[in-house]
Amino acid sequence: MKAKISACLLLLICSYSYAQIDQYTYRRELPGITGQWHKIVLPEEVFGKVSPDLSDIRIFGLTESNDTIEASYILQHKTEKVLRTEVNFKLLNTTYNEKGYYFTMEVPTEDSVNQIMLNFKQDNFDWKLSLEGSQNQQEWFTIVDDYRILSIKNPETSYQFTKVTFPETKYRYFRVLIKSKEKPDLSFAKIEFNKVTNGSYNKYPIEKSESIEDKKQKLTLVEIGLKAPVPISSIKIDIQNTFDYYRPITISYISDSVKTEKGWKYQYRQLTSGTLSSFEKNEFVFESTVLQKLKISIYNQDNTPLTVHKLTAKGYVHELIARFTEPATYFLAYGNKKANKPNYDIERFASKIPDTLTALNFGKEQLIDQKEVLVTEPLFKNKNWLWALMTVLIIVLGWFSVKMIKTK
Numbered sequence: 001m002k003a004k005i006s007a008c009l010l011l012l013i014c015s016y017s018y019a020q021i022d023q024y025t026y027r028r029e030l031p032g033i034t035g036q037w038h039k040i041v042l043p044e045e046v047f048g049k050v051s052p053d054l055s056d057i058r059i060f061g062l063t064e065s066n067d068t069i070e071a072s073y074i075l076q077h078k079t080e081k082v083l084r085t086e087v088n089f090k091l092l093n094t095t096y097n098e099k100g101y102y103f104t105m106e107v108p109t110e111d112s113v114n115q116i117m118l119n120f121k122q123d124n125f126d127w128k129l130s131l132e133g134s135q136n137q138q139e140w141f142t143i144v145d146d147y148r149i150l151s152i153k154n155p156e157t158s159y160q161f162t163k164v165t166f167p168e169t170k171y172r173y174f175r176v177l178i179k180s181k182e183k184p185d186l187s188f189a190k191i192e193f194n195k196v197t198n199g200s201y202n203k204y205p206i207e208k209s210e211s212i213e214d215k216k217q218k219l220t221l222v223e224i225g226l227k228a229p230v231p232i233s234s235i236k237i238d239i240q241n242t243f244d245y246y247r248p249i250t251i252s253y254i255s256d257s258v259k260t261e262k263g264w265k266y267q268y269r270q271l272t273s274g275t276l277s278s279f280e281k282n283e284f285v286f287e288s289t290v291l292q293k294l295k296i297s298i299y300n301q302d303n304t305p306l307t308v309h310k311l312t313a314k315g316y317v318h319e320l321i322a323r324f325t326e327p328a329t330y331f332l333a334y335g336n337k338k339a340n341k342p343n344y345d346i347e348r349f350a351s352k353i354p355d356t357l358t359a360l361n362f363g364k365e366q367l368i369d370q371k372e373v374l375v376t377e378p379l380f381k382n383k384n385w386l387w388a389l390m391t392v393l394i395i396v397l398g399w400f401s402v403k404m405i406k407t408k
Contacts (some may be wrong), residue, residue, distance in 0.1 A: 024058065025049065025335030029363030033324055039357040040073075040320040040332065044202070045365065047230040047290050049335045056289075056339035059320070071324050072344035074353075077288055078200035078317040079233075087111045089174075092185070095371045100179040103186060104137075107118030117190040118162040122182075123153040129178045131164060133171030143169060148179075150279060152246065156301055159246050161279045168193070201319040204230050213305055218304050222296040224313070231315040233288040237276060238297070238311035246277040247306065248299040251284055253291040268295060276306070288316055321353055322360075333347050333368070 026049060028039065040059075050056055059071040092104045107113065118129070129147050132140040143166050151160040164176075174191070178184050207226035226232075235251055255269040272286040276298060294313075298306060323346055324330065346353075 003295065012338070016406065022032075024056070024333040024339075026333040026369055027060075027333045027366050028367050029366075030059070030330040030332055030360045031363060033330060033359055034358065036324055037354055037357055038322050038324065038360045040322055040360050042318045043362060044204075044228070044230055045229055046334055048292075049338055050243075050290075051288050051339070052369075053341065054318070056334055056336040057268050058322070058333045058342065059322055059330055059335050060337065061324075061330040063326065063328045069326055069328055071212070071322050071330060071341075072346045073320040073322040074344070074347055076319055078231075078319065078320060080199035081197040083197075084265055085111070085193045085195070085196040086195060087113050089189075091189070092173075096183070100177050100181075101184055103178075103189075104177045105174045105176075105189070107172055107174065110170060111193060112168045113174075113191050114166055114168045115192045115194055115391060116164045116174070117192065118149065118164065118176070119149065119187050119189065119313055120162070121185040121187050122151065123146065124151060125180070125184070126150050126181070127177055127180045127184070128179050129164070131166065132175045132177070133169060134173045134175070135171060136276035137173050140175060143167075143174075147326050148279060149247075151245050157246065157248070159277065161277065172396060189223075201234075201314040202230075202317060204232065204313045206313060209308075209311060211274075211308055218300050218302065220298040220300060221309055222298070222311070224294040224296070224311060226292050226313065226356075229290050229292045231290050231318060232286045232313050233316050234285045234314045235294070235296070236282055236283040236312040236314070237279070237280070237308060238310040238312075239282070240307040243304075244278045246275055246279075247301075247303070249274055249276045249284075250297045251286070252295045252297070253289060254293040254295075266293075270283065288318075296408065321357065332362070 028165055042057075043229075046057075047054075054075060057075070059073055061069045061071060063069060086106055088109065090106045090108070092106050095100075095102045095104075119299055127149055129149060130145040131143040131147065133143050134140045144164065147164055149162045149164070151162065152158070153160075200373040207227045208223075210223045210348055212221040212223070214221060232253075239245070251271045252268040254266045256267040258265045258267075271289060271294075272284050274284055276282055296308075300306070
């Protein structure tokens with residue numbers, strides 16, 4: 001009796017609903033499938049119609065028997081890859097003459113190098129250096145000359161640029177000459193070889209750019225608008241001014257907007273922060289984010305505002321590595337804000353994917369007919385009836401329990 005009443009209670013307090021989650025707004029046919037594995041480079045127009053995390057992308061197939069199947073895929077960003085290898089060395093001696101201070105290093109192996117990282121105990125300096133290489137310490141060859149290194153530390157700024165980069169080279173001995181009257185107090189150094197595998201990028205034209213000087217807050221605001229939402233992973237800022245500068249900077253994007261009586265109110269989310277400097281390329285890299293509007297804040301402090309000459313927005317190429325296991329007519333489907341990110345087992349066997357894949361072309365974008373979502377009404381629309389019935393059932397259960405105790 002108790003089991004029956006408990007089952008009835010669970011049945012009554014639950015309401016059942018059924019909804020089709022595979023409702024997508026757009027599709028593009030994928031012709032030319034000839035093998036099990038293919039790659040699909042996502043077109044630019046897709047990004048403005050999908051969720052920000054690209055979770056609502058699917059590959060569906062329609063078989064001859066009108067069955068719908070789903071093909072697995074892995075989403076990849078064609079990012080650049082940097083393999084850093086630290087090279088062992090010995091600091092042989094430190095000397096000086098009228099030219100400056102010398103630091104001689106020995107690399108006991110035949111490894112190639114292309115970067116030396118220097119770290120000094122001094123907080124504030126502005127020095128130029130030259131780097132030479134030799135096989136026998138008798139004949140020296142210039143690798144870089146008049147290379148500027150800098151460190152600035154004060155209550156407003158903390159900035160250091162002491163990385164010396166140069167083309168790949170092999171020498172047993174390296175000699176750094178720092179052209180300074182003050183003795184550099186070298187705390188440590190690193191010699192590295194960095195192997196860079198270039199990524200694949202799309203450059204996106206900037207449709208609108210506006211600079212605003214906020215004299216009260218001592219900053220320059222640069223607002224950027226793109227033609228459509230696209231995945232951006234780096235912003236390069238070219239400054240027109242020829243004098244030296246180093247300014248703190250933050251890059252944000254509009255993540256949400258609300259229309260009010262006074263107009264649109266935007267909510268910004270920070271992408272990255274750093275230092276805008278005349279010593280570096282001023283290319284800021286961050287996690288790939290689908291966006292359309294950005295804001296760059298340059299903090300001038302008491303300095304002359306900078307003039308932005310050119311802005312370049314780039315984003316990694318996004319591609320799907322797809323596996324097709326059954327013959328069918330396949331489509332790329334997207335546009336479903338309720339869809340969750342798929343979980344495919346091929347992510348655990350990525351090593352078995354062929355190195356060379358044929359890219360699939362796209363058909364024209366088509367709207368998908370939306371099916372009506374079927375919802376089964378709850379047994380009781382009015383919650384008061386449900387609570388009343390639950391009260392009655394609880395009383396009945398209590399009565400049966402008391403009766404059983406008295407019987408024992």
